[in-house]
Amino acid sequence: MGFEVLLKGNNMIRLLGGLAVALKISLISVCISLIMGTVFGSLMNDRHPLIKKILRAYLEIVRIMPQLVLLFIAYFGTTKALGVNISAEAASIIVFSFWGSAEMADLVRGALSGIPPAQYESSLALGLTYHQTLVYIIIPQIIRRMLPLSINLITRMIKTTSLIMMIGIVEVLKVGQQIIEANRKNYPNAAFGIYFTVFVLYFAVCWPISMLSRYLERKWEA
Amino acid sequence: MNINGISKKYGDLVVLDNLSLKVKSGEVVVIVGPSGCGKSTLLRCINALEIIDDGEVALDGKAINPHDKKLSKVREKIGMVFQSYELFPHKTILQNLVLAPVRVKKMNRKEAEKEALHLLERVGLLSKKDNYPRQLSGGQKQRVAIVRALMMNPEILLMDEITAALDPEMVREVLEVVLDLAKEGRTMIIVTHELQFAKAAADRMVFIDGGRIIEEGEPKEFFENPKTERLKKFLHSFTYE
Amino acid sequence: MNVDVLISYFPRYAEAFLLTLRIGWLGILLSAAIGIVSAFTMYFKLPVLSRIAGAYVEIFRNTPLLVQLFFVYFGMPKLGFAISAETCGIVGIGLLGGSYMSEALRSSLNAVPASQAESAEALGMTHFQAFWLVIFPEALVLSVPAVVANVIFLLKETSVFSAISLMDLMFTAKDLIGLYYDTTEALFMLVVFYIIMLVPVSAAGSVLERKARHKMFGE
Secondary structure, rough: OOOHHOOOOOOOHHHHHHHHHHHHHHHHHHHHHHHHHHHHHHHOOOOOOOHHHHHHHHHHHHHOOOHHHHHHHHHHHHHHHOOOOOOOOHHHHHHHHHHHHHHHHHHHHHHOOOOOOHHHHHHHOOOOHHHHHHHHHHHHHHHHHHHHHHHHHHHHHHHHHHHHHHOOOOOOOHHHHHHHHHHHOOOHHHHHHHHHHHHHHHHHHHHHHHHHHHHHHHHHHO | OEEEEEEEEEEEEEEEEEEEEEEEOOOEEEEOOOOOHHHHHHHHHOOOOOOOOOOEEEEEEOOOOOOOOOHHHHHHHHEEEOOOOOOOOOHHHHHHHHHHHOOOHHHHHHHHHHHHHHHHHOOOOOOHOOOOOOOOOOHHHHHHHHHHOOOOOOOOOEEEEEOOOOOOHOOOOOOOOHHHHHHHOEEEEEEOHHHHHHHHHOOOOEEEOOEEEEEEEEEHHHHHOOOOHHHHHHHHHOOOO | OHHHHHHHHHHHHHHHHHHHHHHHHHHHHHHHHHHHHHHHHHHHOOHHHHHHHHHHHHHHOOOOHHHHHHHHHHHHHOOOOOOOOOHHHHHHHHEEEEEEEHHHEEEHHHOOOOHHHHHHHHHHEEEEEEEHHHHHHHHHHHOOOHHHHHHHHHHHHHHHHHHHHOOOOOHHHHHHHHHHOOHHHHHHHHHHHHHHHHHHHHHHHHHHHHHHHHHHHOO
């Protein structure tokens, strides 16, 4: 069925190396997204109409533009338009962070507006200062609402990074393709074994994270 | 507690109109009035959750300034219980109770917990100390909320329609706690629709309509011999004939 | 930007646009069918079948579409199951989308209060009637926001079709860039056509969500 090819040479190691490339890019992008998204999300409740409008437009762009289109624009477009040559890795981190920050911003905005104002009031009425109210009452509640969703964002980020092969980054799918090409003669059925393995690898990475997210969601369900 | 000619407007809508009210130490004042008359706003103004447009609220002869950096120091002395309980959902009952004493009053955690357990026992909820708010009934939550306010040992307690969100059979368990506090000599301002309870708990009744005090007096006089037409009409609306 | 180039590109993009739309929407229809069946088996806790549906949802929600397509399009023929790129695209969107639609519908079904079924049965409805006349319609309305989000997500996902040599918008853009190096124009047209494809869906989705909210909560 084409699984034998994985045992040949260091093929399996190469495949895992490809996965590591994808995971590294997702991890960096997630970190940037968490930070930028929190900033943007807090700003979305800002009174300033211009800031609000800009952020809305940003979110709408991300909502309707496929990540692959953004990836193409960042990778091929900027070279042409700005004359700067950015690497495929840099382009993908920029695009995934751009996308992830928007998703995160929406989550933060939702979590912030989901806290009833009376929670602030009852805390203030107890004599806690505004600062203490944020630290002990509001932020812990926001984190409980946000954490499961943010963890979900990580799996979505990992799944999305499979696109980077389309701009020539050698990640797990590309490595798989190369192995299949190289063994076309001796292992004609390699495509099944390799792509099945890639499929399983992605599942093995994403599923536990999804489970963790669901577990936390249930645990903190208020 | 001295409320002196306070006014509050939302845009053009006058909610409180030059309202004055004195509350002596140990006195239980029960405020009644039609919905939208400004009684809840009054409580919120006392605690500076709303900023008053005019007038002054003073506690122990000192005016409460909503812009004061030390506002939380004043609020320590004013306990407030909300209609919707507002327990903190991410903390257990015991944690809800000791949070403010430990963080605000810098009370020793052990001592605070001891006090909390003592009060919980008094309201019959000792067994719930490690539960989360979502595991409690409305009446239980409200009793915890009252205890949470008591934990700060406030000079005055404000209660804003604390039984309005409860099922009838739970109203009683909450009101009994409040009656108990009244007997103990706590100073309280209570906003409620429970006239029977008001009669039992109040030292003084106050009727507010249109942001002003229309009538006030001893409970007996207030209910049996209302002087103003508006109060007569209001009391009448509670009887079915 | 050169307008003549844009105009000369137009026919190729229009053709790719129609192909993307056709595959995308057929896939979405398929995903709705799969989603409904899968959600029902889980809601009614059908023995064995609900397990299978649960596993299906987990597997497809936790793997990328691109990998799913590669497996079906390049891997499966080795076992003798060869399908055309177009069918593969439809099936791919259908299976991926089915897992998302299933989750949306299942959680909506669970969100309908049990008292609704009880009151329907108190009116003399059978179990079956209570489900079809009360529970299911309510769940459908509740699921509108999630379904709208899924449709937009799936239409965006069609952009990976080029990887299995379907001549969709992405493929066309890449092809034209390779042929003529008019990168700016090619990317511009790409963005324009995705806007044409998704802005109406996004707008219609907002209207639908408002209507659904009105129906449920009267706001």
